[in-house]
Structures are given as C-alpha cells and as structure tokens.
Amino acid sequence: MQMKEGSKKKLNINIDRNLADETQSVLDELGLNQTTAIVMYFKQIVSKGKIPFAIELTDKQKASRELRKSIKDIPIEKLQTKKQIEEWVNDKSQDY
Secondary structure: OOOOOOOOOOOOOOOOHHHHHHHHHHHHHHOOOHHHHHHHHHHHHHHHOOOOOOOOOOHHHHHHHHHHHHHOOOOOOOOOOHHHHHHHHHOHHHOO
16 A cells, blocks of 8 residues: 555544543553554554454353343233233242
8 A cells, every 4th residue: 555645644533532532642662652653553444444343242241132132022011900910920830
C-alpha cells in the first residue's frame, strides 16, 4: 500500500474519554501516539484482509443469547383474575 505525499484523509471519531485516556497511557509506555496506533491498526486490516483480532461474544453473552432463543417460543399465558393466578400457582405441572 503506497500513499502519495499529502494524500491523507482526516478522521474524526467520538470515543469514551476514559477509554481514550487509558489507551493513551498504554501507548505512552510503548512510545506511540494515538495516530500511529490507529495507522498500524488500519495497515493490519489491509494486510490481513480482516480485523486483526477475534471479535466474538463472551461466554456470558453467548449463554444469554441461547437462553433468549430457547424461551422465545414458550407460550405466555395471561393471568387476568385472582382465580387464574391461584390456579396457576397451585398447578404442579407449571413447576420447573
């Protein structure tokens, strides 16, 4: 990837202030600035043809997703009277 002299594009991004500050602290220790780090990141995307790290759900997010998926088709019975509620509470077939 060759870049013509002066052929740069300015990017403006909004990012959480704490994240930016923490990132800057790490970059300072590495002797890098944010622009250099972002250019390195972009070059890796171009070089590898993909995001240079795994992007996936955490185990907790995966479990939550599976739970939502498994319960979405469970019929929901609307209980509108006190009697219906009492019958439902006392119905042993509703115990899981």
